Amino acid sequence: MRLRELLDGDELGLRLLVGRGAGDGPDGVPDRLISAVPTIDLADPGRFLTGGELVLTGLAWWRGDGDAEPFVRVLARAGVTALAAGEVEHRLVPHDLVRACRLHGVPLVAVPPETSFATITERVLHRLPRLHRRDVGSLAAMVERHRRLLADRAAPDSVLELLRQSLGLDVRVLSATGRQIAGAQPALRPGTASALAARYLAARRAREEAPYRVGVGERLYCLVPVPGAAGPAAELGDWLVVVEAGTGSPTAPDVELLDRLVELLADARSAHERSNAARRDLARRSLDLVSDSGVPAEEIPVRLRSTAQAVISGVGTWPRCQYVVAGGEWQGGRPVPASALRVLLEEALVQEGGAAPVSAQDIAATVDGDEVVLMVLAPGAALDHAALRRRLSAALARWLGPADSVCVGVGTPVADPGNARRGLAEARNALRIAREGPERVTVRGPADLTAHILSLLPLIPADARRAFAERHLGPLRDHDRRHRTQLLATLEAFLDCDASWSRTAARLRLHVNSLRQRVARIEEVTGTDLGRLETRLDFLAALRAV
Template sequence: MRLRALLDTDALGLRLLGGEAELDRAVRGVMTTDLRDPSRYLSGGELVLTGLAWRRDAADSEPFVRILVQAGVAALAAGEAELGEVPEDLVVACARHRLPLFAVHESVAFATITEHVVRQVSGERAGDLAAVVDRHRRMMTSGPAGGGPDVVLDLLGTDLDLRAWVLSPAGRTVAASKVAGPAPAPEVCAKLAAEHLAATRAGRRAPHRVTLAGTVYSLFPVRGGGRDPQGARAARDVRETVLSDWLLAVEADAGDWAEERLDLLYGVTQLIAVERDRRDAARTVRRRLAQEVLELVQSGAAPAEIAARLRVAAPVLLPGLGAAPHWQVVVASVEWADREDGAPDPGRTAQTLLEEVLVDPRATGPEHSDRIAVAQAGGEAVALVPLPAVAGEPDGGGAGVVAEALLEAVREPLSAGLDGDGRITVGVSAAVHSAEGLRGALEEARHARRVAAARPGRVCAAGHQELASHVLLLPFVPDDVRRAFTARLLDPLREYDRRHRAELIPTLEAFLDCDGSWTRCAARLHLHVNTLRYRVGRIEQLTGRDLAKLEDKLDFFLALRMS
């Protein structure tokens, strides 16, 4: 029912005090409360009835109204029995937040209004629609056999002829309906996510309608209920939830929908939120494994102890593939312009974001995100990325994380979610071959993130390739970063020498000492020039460097001196 209909019923004794322009809002329920913070009992669309017992002075009205607006209530009705009239400060607060406000005459019981609203709303939900909602609920609560959100989307397609998809905040397709067909192209999904994040940050009321290439989409937020262990305070900060909540994208214009259909879609988002909470709970094990490894690395634990913990983590992150031969470290930080106590936890926000952006945006479903392990360290998030072995490739087959490519696909939606007062910066290490290299990889990733933080823009990343040799000469560069640089360049040669007794390291040192002269170097090593050329070619192949280039010669020179 509409708010306007409440004024047309004289028996309710309602008098409008503000919000006439919002009287076409739908009422989906009613709640009576005198709690100072009733948000945990609100799901959106309610008419809230209050006797004003929560109000001690004028300063209480603004936070109370803000809580109601953030919970998405339709209107507030205040009884006049307690104070004789509705206080002016409450009228002003409701007007500021565009929340319709009614005065309830002292002769009218709240039970009368409640009974009227419930009777009207329940009457409109009768018939086949109730059966459809019940089918959705059974599917989502029947355990593994229920099939997850994909089945719910199939029902939307078969029962209501709606094409719909569940998207992550970065625009990745989380769930798609077989009935609806493939999701829109990744760039379209990214734009839909960006529009949703921008609308949410601006406080616009859902569903958000977007037109792209002549197609109209309606976007519904999927808000999880149980993910925040700190309670309602953090959950009410839109800067945190907007960067973590999914959205339901429907290929239709919801602007002219009947209230019954809107009710159904909002019910579907609540059911999908249950699945989101379930998946987040499943991440607990991976987060704990990553946290344990990170604490060992930071505390300077023995490499054997770290390696043992990695052997436990690898099967969880790479099921069926055994131990990971290589690892990368990725560090992310989220900074807000407002650093007061009320700002969201940057470490938690960075953890959620990093878990999302490490998944290929072209990937669909849960299995890819189930291979991400992200820990927290202070205000930053640290990810351990396992690289499966690829035959003949010394660094994990080139399948590792590339800094700029990591954020390219998600830059548009994340920039919209950060909305001018936040930044995300990411640093990526090189692949390391053993537990001994993890500490250096961590410092390398952190230093790369600081390089990214020095750049303009809301979403920035830097990789180990950008830590050039001349940067390593600066006095503030940590020793662990220098050691990681040396190990990355020389370890493939040392390993090759150990297995083949090829003496590549001595050859490299002699070649540099001879200023790249083939004749002088061959004479010093008592080798034929062709043998020397073969060795140098092997050095270049193993390291990916070119000893004809001055910058690569300088890198090798510094690495040898620092080793």
């Protein structure tokens, strides 16, 4: 029976609330076949569905706005024909349910209080041929599954959910850092996912032949790489299929199924990389415009808006963004490939509990020499530097050596394209500050530039800093060397004690009068007056510059 025929019967009083989707007739009423009529009032109906059903629900599971979307999402993935909602429980069909059905393209039918679900079920079953009812339902479900597989080749979650429902097979897709990209929920425990990713990278670098069989605890997993782009950062951007494996050797049908699944996921990865390419183009064009000193400042907003509109379809305004710039060094001073850093930063940003609630679609990245520049699009809040450093450290744990380093600079959020140049400059300046840090992974932001005037020293070229320090401290160093005095150490202690005579004397174990004589000698040798704040700041900067 078709849904259209059920709706045409006036005696049932059914009303179509949502019905313009794929497979609809010319007048907008769905022409889909009904293969079964289950009544479901559980919040998660997935295990009872195979596709083609007219699902009847009394809405006992609905309590308020937000409850409908997960319920309808499961129906859409299962490929049901329609959802019929009774009006007895809430006296009407909640708008939350109407909105969710429109979002997922699931036809929605309102069932009035006077019409029983038993009457609807009897009407449908009466039309199905008695001898072939089960076969027709199975065939319709199979056709619907095939239709969904063809339509959702670029949506891994839909394909993997169909496998779970049809075969009870839990399949997950992980990144090379252990982040779950798609697949069964709940996700693997972080320790398990991290161990699987580490084993995958080790096998790949050892040129072992896939699939890889890996044991974690008492469980055995099969890992298969999903083909993708090549390049120096390829392994870090890899996708891997994770399936819990049995103790015996895989059968031929198992291998065939896995091969076909990897082909579908390769299409999904290609679609993902194509969308990444558009965002990277946006980042490249934005960087070129903002960095080009020949572009007048007043023209930048207009050009950036048009660039965003040209690259990101449907964008009518400048996307609020935050610039992130990063660079790294291997032991010995060789730069870490910027393309690899780009992947690692993207992973660190999108991981759950990361620096900001952003998705992979919110990041536009490009490479600028040995540095990577990211535009984090429309973040709800400024990036959390501590969370970014924590996630980045975790992503780098198995990849960087003990003497290697990665530094990251973050600018303030840019709400208007007229401030883009300043936001990028802040990120670059923060990166210069980060390069001075002793940590293996260092993240700095605008607050680190303004917390103290001396934090601006790294923005001055190294040669200029050395010359400045030598001009102020050289005479004292020469005097100490010739006369075996400790004027330089005295000056450093004096400044460190905020020019307090008593505290400095106590630290150096001198009488205050002896300290005054030393300070007077420092002023004589350098031709300065340490009673002036400007003089003390100059000497403090000189000491920090070396």
